[in-house]
Amino acid sequence: MVKLLSFYQSNQLNAEPMSTKTLYLLPLFFFVFSGCKKNDTPPGEKEYRIQASITVDGLLRTYTVNLPPNYYESKDFSLVIAMHGGGGSGEQFESTSLLTKKADASGFIVVYPDGVKGDGALQARTWNAGACCDYAMTKNINDVNFIRQLITRLTGSYKINPKKVYATGHSNGGMLSYRLACEMADKVAAIAVSGCSMMVTQPCNASRSVPILHMHSERDTNVPVDGGFGTGPSGAYFHPLDSVFNVWSQKNVCTIPNQVATSNTKYTLRKWLGCNNSVTIEYYLTKDGGHAWPGGLPGSWLGDTPSTAISANDLLWEFFQRYQLP
Template structure:
């Protein structure tokens, strides 16, 4: 009887531990005197597995890690595909809403105005998580929505030694210093022609943060030169649903892929409306989580 009870207790404790590891865990690190927080999601097979990829998923301006986890549904994809995802939080503003933003250069709000060093935060966060969890440091990727996508572009410029590839959504590149990536960075960009918050053709959007958004054509021109892409932009698909443009024959076999959907708006494709009940409707013709994971798996740091 004791043996049976002991076995049951052992089974229960292992099961509880496994369940605990596959649920979000809140954590924090201190950067430049600020306590920076994040939510980490481990896949159910974490105990048995090893050599995990890490996806850094950055929320849009005014959002937070928990909200982005819910609206993007990226943790469900992480569980199915067996990778680790972390949702870091931007710094809180001093306004009434305490909106959390990223300093991506020319955007956004409190983080930009107070020159918060978010590149340092993400760099130290990577070091912290790689030391604590079974993460392959060559398989670290960044994605983000809106202001979070802008931050992904800044990471590609300034942290290309730690970020293997990026997948921004509904964003543009707003760096204010020359982009000095030390290597070619694979880029998957997703956008909607109906996105009025960050217009794909450039200009000031309808969002709360009234800043100029460089047109995406100029962003891809910069990166196609940096990545030394021998083949110019080629339209692979152009139908009633979306347009897919690719830059290939780039340095170190990298590519740039640009999905421009005809449906949706300023929202995460395949997610919930803009992360808010009254937000833009997400694109239904592509799924951001499927696309980014298929893309990320093709690349790792040398």
């Protein structure tokens, strides 16, 4: 059974660049499989795509799981939790990031959870990353607990190695990834984020050193590299990325900070090395693109053109494969 999903996507309340634009309800449609858990599969047929829900803190939370083609012939799979930007959805992020194609080719499981819907006219989905964003923040939605419960359910239901669970996300989804690194380092082995800043409101007390891959465009005006108020509709103040990396460099006890590893006409790559437990911090700053998933598709009809200098999907998977929980 197929249903038609309509959504607007600023790709975040501080996601898709709005500069002189206003949030619109975009008539952009995606065909997706329906059902709380896909129950129209003929008996005996293998499932590779499952839509399901879980109740956490009294809220019904939804998500979509994609299993790679080799799932039933192998074991010990990695799990990548892929979180959309504010105003998006799991299905939208799957479509615009193209991450499922990478997951199928490389043989890892990916789950696309949905943020909570707001109570405004557009019912924009957001994540509570601390000081951002919108409904999830103002209502203090416990998204950290949601992701923790989701990991518990998925590792108990699928052939996932619990030491190989990773978080990624764009914009508001990337902000939540940073919060998970601070509060759930016992469950998440590494994070990879795009177009975001760290927005936690409490001291970051990560229980271990956390590997971090950050991708950003110098043209991003929604979440400016140097911090400040972006052009998006969130109204949030974003911390400068330099300060974010300084925090994590100290927490990871990196003895060789902020080294330029690559600098060319397309991007600059900086690394923080000599960190505890051989973790690294890697920061790709592209000269093209904007507030969009590098190597993917624009988050909406009004969205920025993604960078073509790097592929977020290739970089995050190469990065994640280096790390697992102790």
